[in-house]
Amino acid sequence: MVEQRTAASVAVVEPTPDELRSAIWARVQQARNVKRPHTLELIQSIATEVIELHGDRLFRDDPAIVGGFCRIDGRRAVFVGHQKGAETDENIRRNFGMPHPEGYRKAIRLFRLAERLGLPIVTFIDTPGAFPGPASEERGVAEAIARAIMTMCGLRTPIVTVITGEGGSGGALALAVGDVVLALENSIYSVISPEGAASILWRSAEYSQQAAAAMRLTAAEQLALGVIDEVVPEPPGGAHTNPEETARRLRARIAAHLDALAGRERKALLDARYARYRNMGEFAIAAESGEAQPQRPGLRARIRRVLDAGRNALVGGEGETNDPTADSTDEADVQRTGEGS
Amino acid sequence: MVEQRTAASVAVVEPTPDELRSAIWARVQQARNVKRPHTLELIQSIATEVIELHGDRLFRDDPAIVGGFCRIDGRRAVFVGHQKGAETDENIRRNFGMPHPEGYRKAIRLFRLAERLGLPIVTFIDTPGAFPGPASEERGVAEAIARAIMTMCGLRTPIVTVITGEGGSGGALALAVGDVVLALENSIYSVISPEGAASILWRSAEYSQQAAAAMRLTAAEQLALGVIDEVVPEPPGGAHTNPEETARRLRARIAAHLDALAGRERKALLDARYARYRNMGEFAIAAESGEAQPQRPGLRARIRRVLDAGRNALVGGEGETNDPTADSTDEADVQRTGEGS
Amino acid sequence: MPSFKLPFGRARQEYPPNLWTKCPDCAEMLYNKQLDKNQRVCTRCGHHFRLRADQRIAQLLDRDSFREQDANLESVDMLGFVDQKPYSERLAAAHAATGSRDAAVWGPGTIAGTRVVVCVMDFAFMGGSMGTVVGEKVTRAAEHALDERLPLIIVASSGGARMQEGTLSLMQLAKTCAALGRLGDGGVPFISVLTDPTTGGVFASFAALGDVNIAEPKALIGFAGARVAAGTIAEELPEGFQRAEFLYDHGFADLVVPRAKLRETLLGLLRYMKPSAQVERAGQNGSSPLGRSAQLFDELIRREPTHG
């Protein structure tokens, strides 16, 4: 089904559902590519100095979450991120980037340390989700995630978050509450894995591609939804083909946001962060008659159009002003959310 | 060796070393008597309402430490204490009152809850010490004790502590940092168990009685040292012979101190607590020649005399003004530390 | 009509399902009126049936004390989500089947005269899943509790975040936790009541964060589904895995309280859990940055263009 449609600033050829699913699934596979640079590789390229710290002071040092001090173009910060391994042994040791509760408690400790030292925080998100095994449940992985989220919401220091690979559910969000949320172009962010959604909603994991498409998990769509604030383009072929260039682009954007946030008065910073999440999502208000009135009339339609634009970009629609696959220089290669895009 | 000695307000027959050791050891045995009322029994008698709370929100609910809300003669408070069992099964379940790290982390959680709710805290101390097994070490019992101590030092709410039985080392102190520290007459408080001290210093546990005597672990001696502030007399025969009367006496003293502390301005409260521990202990200042000058000249001698007085009381010296075994009514039956006693 | 095996070979017509309910635990046939009178707890084995939000409120709050707020909030399909059915159809079906507009109800009320703010989830509406509306109601309840300095009680019952709203559902975890963080910093207590089931993103956000956590007996409470947990690692799940008592043993629930004692327990706790007279931390205190509940939020909405 190819259909032509005209709307403000968006005039593209719509892809077929099959083209779309394939394009989206290619993103999922890119996001999960084991060769993709992970948190430690990224921070070592982004920063001029990295000192890793360890331990939750409670139970164990979880290798699936890493963190410590770093210096980014002269700016001192604390970094925290999920850690996958590129090789099988390392990936097993890192539990495929699926943290146990102690990983989130280590993160909370480092967040509080950053706050006490007056250092900003940069987090890197790349996990299929928190580990769901019995040991993880026994030690309260849900509590650890909830506590990490609440801690980040109230942390009295700036937070810049980057979705670098898989942003899998609560286990991702637990490190991803930020004043600014960036995403690498091929990253994904979803409330549940496509496989999980498929097995629950379609009652078969075979529908993972449909689920991936339905959830709008690509960076471009998340930008349209306002869940992320910027997409950082990857080098042609994806981040793993040129990790140095990927790091260079991330460094520029992280540094710019750290500088912008550094000047913020603390209460204003916290209020803005609160408002950022406070306004996430959309609802309608039913009239007395029982018929729903949209809460923000027209917004839904507008967001749909932006979503569609992002979607078309996935299959390489041409002539768009906000093609996130375009390779360009630091400032220009960023799409901002909002009315203008 | 019986020797007569005269000193300001102390004029008693000194006991022989054997008499003294027996008397002190009898206190140790009283303090450890399994029939002695433990924290839950005490608080249920002291308070008109008890709501026990559970869990450290991290790993496990440790049955060796209990806590929750209570109402003492109309005063709302949070209580926390070590818990031994009176029967063997219960004692095994309570791990003989030896907490794992999760017990101290539960205590920290309840302390913070009390602070947030503006409730004062009452703690009950009765443990041979923190559990020293591998599981306890793995989960960081030392860290948990240190954290609990530091938390109590800075807690922005009044704390009344009662040593009710065994005050065993760091595992006791972790719940025993208070604005006021009371002790039941037959309780003991020591830096290490007499058995532990004997096996290290005498290289044989057979010297436990000597160690107990040397460490000055009785309530009366701890009062003289200023480590505790008041001794609460027990009914004749010990607390276990009349738990209700024991609870009645404790209730009166706890209530009096809660009332006195309730009026304190918070900064003054915290500064006084800091100063209480800041001034614990004694040292000398060596002159340039290398010969030591006592830091507070005469204080040591003074404390020794008070210690001796307390010691004599142990074997029932007569005619003393501060006999802690005397049974009397609430206000009068309390010895205060300081110049006047 | 579901078919079920009848005990003692009694004929099916003896137990018309509009009058009788079978206990899933002990298979006892329970007379519905008797079951309701017993707070929907099996009189034979103590099994706690799930409650609708209005039933829960009737059991916990003083009669006629509850004033529901924001009853007219409705979910919208921002993503154009279609699985086996479009999300909008699922919403309409759930509305038709339950009479509710979404899976949570909130408002002020009293328990034996003590003023509280209550938010109750309703598993009957799309498995109690949390989309924007549920997140909004939990957040407004917390903000109202902070503004009015009233204790907050949330009764959770949910399969987790609502997949059909994608990451917008996920963001409700942050939205609700942020509001609870401000509530706690403001010295206003929060009691979380975890009922069967409380899982996924609801357990991994506000439901885990009570100053006091209460669980109903045997309630399923966990992060991942038990099948997921068992599938991920090839080992037997421990006895009682993810049940209320398991939660209690592992230190995440203060109390496991049978339904018959729940109101009394809350009342007891509320005597101690009063909002503090003074606010502790500067800069984190007091009113939400969005003003008295949703005032500024409404203003933000008004600033949006009315037509796209």
Added chain:
Amino acid sequence: MPSFKLPFGRARQEYPPNLWTKCPDCAEMLYNKQLDKNQRVCTRCGHHFRLRADQRIAQLLDRDSFREQDANLESVDMLGFVDQKPYSERLAAAHAATGSRDAAVWGPGTIAGTRVVVCVMDFAFMGGSMGTVVGEKVTRAAEHALDERLPLIIVASSGGARMQEGTLSLMQLAKTCAALGRLGDGGVPFISVLTDPTTGGVFASFAALGDVNIAEPKALIGFAGARVAAGTIAEELPEGFQRAEFLYDHGFADLVVPRAKLRETLLGLLRYMKPSAQVERAGQNGSSPLGRSAQLFDELIRREPTHG
């Protein structure tokens, strides 16, 4: 002179003990001058020998930058403690054997020009045990760090609280933790360096509470003695029990750092761990209630009657 088994059957006189030291791990005979040059780390197996306080300070701080404070504090025997020897005799013997007055040294100094406050324990003096003097020095170091807003580094090496001062030693746990609590509330960082051995009441107080904890390789670090732990429960102790690496695996040490890298690691950390410009919490902030270090404390002392 202790007798020891010589390797390779070489004659005893080949290794006069004033010139040679045997490695307790690999039994290598190490030439003392060479051992000192290698920071007292075995050149063959990497075993870290214990250091005296002055050796540690010389390794960590810039030459001649350290200014020892309160060197003249001496322990007193408040309890009249006698075990196999009177405490006072033990103190005199330790003083004679070590040349030190007690088991800790503190003062300001610099690391590559960065100003810090350092407190170093000395295991050679009564097993590094903490009585009132050690507690006082740790506390004064923390108070000075807060007053001057300088990072604090404490190098622990101790068997625990000093039994001969009874509960007065135990109270040093509270005294030091209280000072560290104020330091942290004041936004001044603390790095704890745990060396062989750090056990008992020292590990269960200030040494565990570093914003960053660093352990030396294979250092024994634990709460209870391993014999106690093994004796209490009838089970095998895990491999590497209570060693630095065990601590690291269990989340209680950030880094296990070989001595050769320790100064460099501290320097790296200090670039990030600077006292915050502003103080966070009202009421908990700033100067200790006892004023600039011991000023008010001195005043308190002066208020004591000078004769008992």
